Amino acid sequence: MNSTSLMTEPNFSDADAFYAALTDLFRECSDEEAERIKARLILLLANHVGDLEILSEAMEIAGKLEQMGPVNLWSRPMGSNPGHLPQPPAEPWTRRV
Numbered sequence: 198m199n200s201t202s203l204m205t206e207p208n209f210s211d212a213d214a215f216y217a218a219l220t221d222l223f224r225e226c227s228d229e230e231a232e233r234i235k236a237r238l239i240l241l242l243a244n245h246v247g248d249l250e251i252l253s254e255a256m257e258i259a260g261k262l263e264q265m266g267p268v269n270l271w272s273r274p275m276g277s278n279p280g281h282l283p284q285p286p287a288e289p290w291t292r293r294v
Contacts, residue, residue: 203254 223231
C-alpha cells in the first residue's frame with residue numbers, strides 16, 4: 198500500500214454489497230465461530246495492508262472508539278481524520294461484527 202496514513206474517507210466500490218456480504222458471513226455462525234472468523238479476517242486484511250504504521254493507527258482509533266462505548270462508525274469522524282465511512286443500508290445490523 199502506498200499511502201502513509203490510514204484512509205478513513207469513503208472507499209467502498211459498493212458499500213451495500215459489502216455490508217450484505219459481511220452480515221451474510223455471520224448470519225448462521227455461533228458466537229465462537231464468529232470470533233474466529235473475525236480474527237482471520239483481521240489478520241488477512243492486516244497482511245494485505247502490510248504497513249505497521251497504518252495498522253498501528255487503525256488499532257489506536259479502534260481502541261479509542263471502544264473506550265467511548267457504542268459508536269455508529271457510519272456517521273462519526275474517525276480519529277483526527279475528518280473522513281467518514283459510507284452510510285450503511287437502511288437495514289440495521291443484526292449482529293455486532
